[in-house]
Amino acid sequence: MQPADLADHGVISTASLRSIGIGPSAIRHRVRQHELLPLVRGWYAVRQPGSARAPWDGADRFETATLRHALVATALVRSFDGRVAASHASAVVLHGGRLWRSDLSTAHVARVVDDHSRHRRGAVIHPSTGQPPMLTTSGVATVPVAWAVVQVGLVPSVDGRPSAMESLVAADGALAAQLVTRSELDVAIDAHGGHPHIDAVRRLLGAADGRHESVGETRLAHALRHLGYTVVPQLEVCVDGRRYFADFALDAEPVLVEFDGLGKYLMAANGVAAAPDPASRARFAVAAQRRRQDELEQAGYEFARIAWSDLEDLSVLRAKVERARDRARRRRTA
Numbered sequence: 001m002q003p004a005d006l007a008d009h010g011v012i013s014t015a016s017l018r019s020i021g022i023g024p025s026a027i028r029h030r031v032r033q034h035e036l037l038p039l040v041r042g043w044y045a046v047r048q049p050g051s052a053r054a055p056w057d058g059a060d061r062f063e064t065a066t067l068r069h070a071l072v073a074t075a076l077v078r079s080f081d082g083r084v085a086a087s088h089a090s091a092v093v094l095h096g097g098r099l100w101r102s103d104l105s106t107a108h109v110a111r112v113v114d115d116h117s118r119h120r121r122g123a124v125i126h127p128s129t130g131q132p133p134m135l136t137t138s139g140v141a142t143v144p145v146a147w148a149v150v151q152v153g154l155v156p157s158v159d160g161r162p163s164a165m166e167s168l169v170a171a172d173g174a175l176a177a178q179l180v181t182r183s184e185l186d187v188a189i190d191a192h193g194g195h196p197h198i199d200a201v202r203r204l205l206g207a208a209d210g211r212h213e214s215v216g217e218t219r220l221a222h223a224l225r226h227l228g229y230t231v232v233p234q235l236e237v238c239v240d241g242r243r244y245f246a247d248f249a250l251d252a253e254p255v256l257v258e259f260d261g262l263g264k265y266l267m268a269a270n271g272v273a274a275a276p277d278p279a280s281r282a283r284f285a286v287a288a289q290r291r292r293q294d295e296l297e298q299a300g301y302e303f304a305r306i307a308w309s310d311l312e313d314l315s316v317l318r319a320k321v322e323r324a325r326d327r328a329r330r331r332r333t334a
Contacts, residue, residue, distance in 0.1 A: 007046040010055050011075045014042045043075035069093050069104040074140050076107050084109040085133035085141040091148035094136045098173030100215045101157040110143050145179045146188035153201040164200035172218045175210030216259040219311050239295045255324045257304045302328045
């Protein structure tokens with residue numbers, strides 16, 4: 001029998017390993033061989049025999065951090081044998097939600113029945129939320145998703161300070177995935193009414209919108225609101241029988257504002273997934289994106305394309321939008 005045969009949710013305890021004859025020296029050997037990964041005291045992640053990639057290794061640093069965080073959170077919940085549920089960023093990750101700058105080096109759980117808190121290396125055990133836990137699709141206990149969404153904006157992010165934007169990013173993702181409702185978010189906000197940072201979270205979550213499809217779109221929507229623009233998310237435009245969706249359209253003006261994140265192309269997708277390799281898919285996506293923009297411009301729209309760096313300098317963002325508005329006005333008067 002192998003560790004993978006006894007692993008539950010991808011993790012296994014030292015006691016289970018010993019039950020199949022894998023003692024301390026054998027555990028250390030398997031860790032060196034990249035077959036086991038230490039998570040929390042007495043718990044390990046397990047690599048399936050013959051797998052091309054370990055379940056804790058992602059395609060990039062963020063995916064790797066997310067995968068490892070999910071495994072640590074799962075092991076932490078399992079180690080308490082029903083007495084805690086994943087909370088904060090850990091619950092969001094386990095439900096497949098969106099995060100931006102949460103500190104994934106720290107796992108969060110909340111006690112199920114009492115109000116004691118505790119800090120340990122790499123983990124925080126919070127008091128009970130007073131709400132019954134729910135289960136992820138894989139069966140791991142978490143606090144209600146709405147509670148987790150609010151919580152992520154109340155604890156320090158990677159820069160050491162709470163960020164209400166983290167709650168907005170998580171809320172947009174949860175609404176898009178139909179993991180929460182607007183009323184559930186409102187109840188969760190009210191339940192945290194005594195927290196010193198709840199006012200900032202409350203203000204931002206008032207604009208939560210499941211039509212935003214990425215972290216970048218959530219941040220862009222917030223920036224546009226801050227600059228005073230009124231926009232329509234995911235505007236559908238039909239050109240010669242083809243349907244396109246724009247990230248944002250200025251209200252009452254033929255200007256489309258789009259977020260250009262890495263590898264992100266909004267298009268009438270047909271055939272991208274069938275391309276034979278990543279390089280071919282990328283070339284197909286770029287060509288389709290260019291064709292899409294040409295067709296929409298011929299239909300009378302102007303584009304303001306926004307990059308990640310523009311979100312850090314609102315004067316640049318405003319200038320791009322205003323140039324697109326000017327082009328639209330000149331087109332109307334030509």
